[in-house]
Amino acid sequence: MDVADRAADGWEPTLAAALLGAERAPPAAPGSPGALVAESDPGAALLARLAAEGVHHLAGQDLAPDALVPVEPREALGPECPPAAATRLYGFLVGGHATRDRLAEWFDLAAAARMRPPAWLLQALMLQRDALPETARAVVGPELDWLARACGEAPAAAAAADWTEGTPSERGAALAAFRARDPDGARAALEPVFRKEKADLREALVRALAVGLSEADEPFLESCLDDRAGGVRQAAQGLLPRLTGSRYAGRMAERARAALGINGKRRLLGGETHGLSVTLPEESPDLARDGVEPGYWDRHGDGIRAGLLRNTLARAPLRAFADHPPRLWIELALRSEWAEPVFEGLFAAAERDGDPTWIRAFIDLLSDAYEGKLSGIRRTNDLLAKCARAVDLLPDAEWEATVAALIRARRIEVVLAMIGQGPEAFTEPFSAALLDWLAFVTRGSDALRKDLAKPWVIARLGERLWASEDAAASAAAILARLPEEDGARLRQQIAALAETLELRAAMRRDFQPETPT
Structure with a gap:
């Protein structure tokens, strides 16, 4: 660009006008790109002239091919949301942690309506990009990623794509995503490198195996019971009880049958009475390896062997108790000298397996006991709390139907206990x-x-x-x-x-x- 062309270049005066004020912008030189701008508003006209003169200026410096590489178009969910919704979102974005639930709900509503925030909110959203709820990604994720790339930043979700890189939590989440796609392939990729990782990472990776858990994972998880890190052992001990056909489940079933049994006596006038026989376990390295250890309160008041009994029953498969109906086990547990550890252990096993027969037995028997229909069992608030816990194990629709029936029966005290839990x-x-x-x-x-x-x-x-x-x-x-x-x-x-x-x-x-x- 020679001297005459530089003099005709309108970039410098237009840039100066942007610094001084739109109203002070000199008129565009005839024939210049800025002369083509027909905006009446001074601010809009100045912005249009900056764009036109800037392109012309860069082209004169032979920078156009490199400097004017277009950014790829952004993907948008749909039309902009109404102004009232946008104003509400802005209030949530600047409102602090108390509005996080509402922020997630806002994005749920936006996704359902297939609407997106207006462009004037993108700056506020970018400032909180890492703190937005997961539901926001469906609504503004592509736009925020587009802006991040335009500004030279990495998209928000790029870090968790590879399970072999990142923080323990990122790698655990990435392995869980891998498991969701290919459970066996993810485990096969993990096994050769697992022992080389640090303890906290090994723990996160084992916990990720909860996604897609199957009997095929049993050999690997069994080997984790001998890991030198306590967190890894605990992660495996939490998953193995869910594999009802595993060696672990077999060991726990055998221990449960040795600790708990039902004996019967025939009465003179016919019929049969039943009693619960309890043999308290003792601490051992084998029990500890499988995660059966007394807790803090067991060692400081509740009793070590009672704690071992509770934890043994909680980790046993329900098939260990298949020789008698669930209701009989539960009723005898409530009447037993060891009512608390036996009841809690059986309840934990039913909660883990989600067995509908056991869950219904808990609900029916506890309801009868609280209503005073079982002789010898005192009606207490603790019984009501246990019943509410049992009802909470039902699927959402059944929970609502059960509580709705209590509402119609005007069972005020019971309803009040139930609504503290539920869906x-x-x-x-x-x-x-x-x-x-x-x-x-x-x-x-x-x-x-x-x-x-x-x-x-x-x-x-x-x-x-x-x-x-x-x-x-x-x-x-x-x-x-x-x-x-x-x-x-x-x-x-x-x-x-x-x-x-x-x-x-x-x-x-x-x-x-x-x-x-």
Whole structure:
């Protein structure tokens, strides 16, 4: 570019105008790229002139082929979300850790609506890219990765692609993803290099084998029981009980049968009575190798051998108790001198295996015991808590059906124990029934309202109830009708419930298309 051409180059004066102010930009020279700009707004005109003059300037310096390599187009989920939803998201992004649940819910709603945040929010999203919930990747992941590449940064998910590189947690997550695709191939790739890794990494890699776990993993996991690192041994001890056909399961079944049995005696008038025979295990290296060791509280009060009994039963396959019906084992456990370790061990085994016959036996027997239908077993709050734990093992739909039946029967104390557990999210019909129940209880006696406030579960229901306009209105009505003389404890919980439901309902309104007036 010669002197005359440099004088005609409009880049320098346009750049100076950008530094001084759009209104002070000199008029573009006739014939220059900037003269083609027809924007009336001074700011928009200046930006357009910067782009045009910049291209012309770089081309004059023979930089165009290298300097103007286009960035690949970004992928966008769909149309931009409505302004109300965008404003809500901005508030969540700058609101701190208290809004993390709502932030995840916002992206769930955006993904369901196939909408994305507007471009003006991308800067705020980039600043929190590593802290965004996993649900955000489906909505803004491609755009944020596009921006990261344009700025010379690595995309967020690139680090975890190879299970042989990265931090222990990254490598464990990558191996779990590998297992999801090819369980046998992932284990085969792990075995030759496993012993060369550090202890914390070996532990993370063993825990990753929970994905796609099968009987084929048993030889490798069995070898991990002799690993020099305690964390690796514990990881293997946590997975092997799930392999009911393994050598480990066989050893634990044999130990369970040696520790626990049922004997029967015939009565003079016919029939038969049963009793539980218990032989407490003793500490041994073989038990410790399989993870059966007393815990801290066992050594400091509850009893070492009782702890060994509980842990032995908890790790045994349920087939070890197949010679008698589940209900008989559970009832005899409750009546036994060793009720606590035997009950907890059997419950842990049923929880691990998810056996529906055992789970139903626990629920039916504990319900009968709490209702006073079993002679010799005292009705206690501990029985009710155990029953709630058993019901919590049911699939979500069965849990709701069970608790809905209790709601219809006006079993207030039992319902209150149940709703502290259960699914993370309730269906719409169950949410409506639960809010009706809550309205009924709050209109009752002072004693009922005090019982309702004690366990502090009402406020947390706002995260689990179906979020709708009707649910938010019902919660607000319950709060409005709450007697003024009630203490702050219940009022505070119902206020938090109503506030959460209203916010979640408003988030759904944000994504509705605007209706022209």
